[in-house]
Amino acid sequence: MATLTSKLTLQSSDLTSDALSLTTTTTFTGSHTSGLAREELKSVSKTIRITCVDGDADVPAALTHQGQYIDITDNHGLKKRYVFIDGSNSTVATGTILASDTDIGSNTPANLGLLDIVGGIAIDVTDGMQQRDYIATLVLAINHANGHNGSITAGAIAAEADGPQSTTLTNPTSGESGLFEVAADDSTITVLLDNTKDTAATNSKKDHPIIISKSKYAAPSIHYIKNTSAYHDTNNIVYLYLDNHAGSDIMEIRGGQFAYFPGSNSADLRAYTSTSGTIVEHMAVGTES
Amino acid sequence: MSTLTAQLTLSSTNSTSNKLNLTVSDTLTTSIPHQGLTRVAITTADDQQILSTASGIYYVYIKNLDATNFVILQTVASVQWGRISAGEFAFFAVNDSAGLELRADTASCNVEYSYWTKG
Numbered sequence: 018m019a020t021l022t023s024k025l026t027l028q029s030s031d032l033t034s035d036a037l038s039l040t041t042t043t044t045f046t047g048s049h050t051s052g053l054a055r056e057e058l059k060s061v062s063k064t065i066r067i068t069c070v071d072g073d074a075d076v077p078a079a080l081t082h083q084g085q086y087i088d089i090t091d092n093h094g095l096k097k098r099y100v101f102i103d104g105s106n107s108t109v110a111t112g113t114i115l116a117s118d119t120d121i122g123s124n125t126p127a128n129l130g131l132l133d134i135v136g137g138i139a140i141d142v143t144d145g146m147q148q149r150d151y152i153a154t155l156v157l158a159i160n161h162a163n164g165h166n167g168s169i170t171a172g173a174i175a176a177e178a179d180g181p182q183s184t185t186l187t188n189p190t191s192g193e194s195g196l197f198e199v200a201a202d203d204s205t206i207t208v209l210l211d212n213t214k215d216t217a218a219t220n221s222k223k224d225h226p227i228i229i230s231k232s233k234y235a236a237p238s239i240h241y242i243k244n245t246s247a248y249h250d251t252n253n254i255v256y257l258y259l260d261n262h263a264g265s266d267i268m269e270i271r272g273g274q275f276a277y278f279p280g281s282n283s284a285d286l287r288a289y290t291s292t293s294g295t296i297v298e299h300m301a302v303g304t305e306s
Numbered sequence: 307m308s309t310l311t312a313q314l315t316l317s318s319t320n321s322t323s324n325k326l327n328l329t330v331s332d333t334l335t336t337s338i339p340h341q342g343l344t345r346v347a348i349t350t351a352d353d354q355q356i357l358s359t360a361s362g363i364y365y366v367y368i369k370n371l372d373a374t375n376f377v378i379l380q381t382v383a384s385v386q387w388g389r390i391s392a393g394e395f396a397f398f399a400v401n402d403s404a405g406l407e408l409r410a411d412t413a414s415c416n417v418e419y420s421y422w423t424k425g
Contacts, residue, residue, distance in 0.1 A: 019318055019320040019321035019322075020318060020319075020320060020321075021316060021317075021318045021321060021326070022315075022316070022317045022318065023314070023315070023316055023395075024314070024315040024317075025312070025313070025314050025315075025367070025395060025397055026311075026312070026313040026314075026315075027310060027311070027312055027367060027397075027420075028310070028311045029308060029309060029310045029311065029336070031308045031309060032308035032309075032310065032336060032340055032422070033340070033342060035342075037310075037342075037343075039343070039367075041369055041395050043393050043394045043395060045391075045394065047321075050321045050322060052322065053328070236389050237376070237388075237389040237390070237391055237394075241314070241316060241328075243330055256401065257401075259385060259387055261385065263381075263383055263385050265381065265383070265385070265404065266401040266402075266404060267381055267385070267387050267400070267401055267404050268398055268399060268400060268401050268404070269363060269399055269401045269402070270399060271399070273332050274332050274334065274399065275312075275314060275330050275332065275397075276397065276398035276399065277314050277395075277396060277397050277398065278379070278388045278390075278396035278397070278398050279388055279389050279390050279391060279394055279396060280387065280388055280389065281378065281379070281386050281387055281388055281389040283386050283387065284387075286387070300316075300328075302318075302321060
């Protein structure tokens, strides 16, 4: 067992008529520590969206995107793989569950060596569509009975336009979190806008790093979190939320500020920021569960 | 506007092969409402509110004065996120409108706390 000694000093001479000078110290024993770590926070929002690069860009050949997929997981852990099929050379409709012998355009997943898309949900796109239409068809697949079927509502996408265009994913169940995972980083879809991390880009809780993992340490474990940016009233603010059904923010840390608390570790603690590129420093001391 | 200087030191000689000796400090601009150092008994009941969901960001200091039992930190929606063991403390900023409640887990605990509104 290791011992961590923590000392907090709070001082103020101008807030009340009596100056504050408080020092408190405690010790904590734990067998493990994460060590000091730093994460760059890129996501600036908790709005979950899937965005194409350019809504009015033509996609002449659907075959180019045959077999490309994206995984989406709802707040209960239901994961679905949505797969583009070449509808110009296949009769498979959007929402169909793909089997190993389903003709997805040029051939079947089995014959094409694409067995990782078996069980996926078809997105039927055809030659001559625009990127906006790809997202619109994905919306149909998500809302389909074989898709997430109501655990996620994929919103309608606006009429074709220049630049990035998105569908926003929400949870229709009152009181539940609308924080879903969109595995854009693992997706093979090439019309997806993911790398910019701005307010228009594809965004999900996968873009919010886990600062404290609920399964890592027995409760309580000690947590130190610091925002390494310089203070600014509106920029570079770090927001922390518990990844549970509520998913609401519980804490915020502005530039130069820190938090110190014993965590109950009831859910993953995730972070995002007001300004992409904010770097958060953190450390945990506890005993692994 | 007033200022609050907060300094945290974390040290350990045996948590890893390298000694830990970390000190962070910050000067916080604060405003009112401010609650000076206060000691209260926290029971095992739900909804013991320290901060409401009223708009604003608050810097909070809390210390559990009990010798045995722990105190739970939770939002006003009763979402538990922290656990202060006997003799331990916490210092953090509550997010706008999240609120803060305390709840003793096993038996009532005396708790010392203070909060400052972000200026």
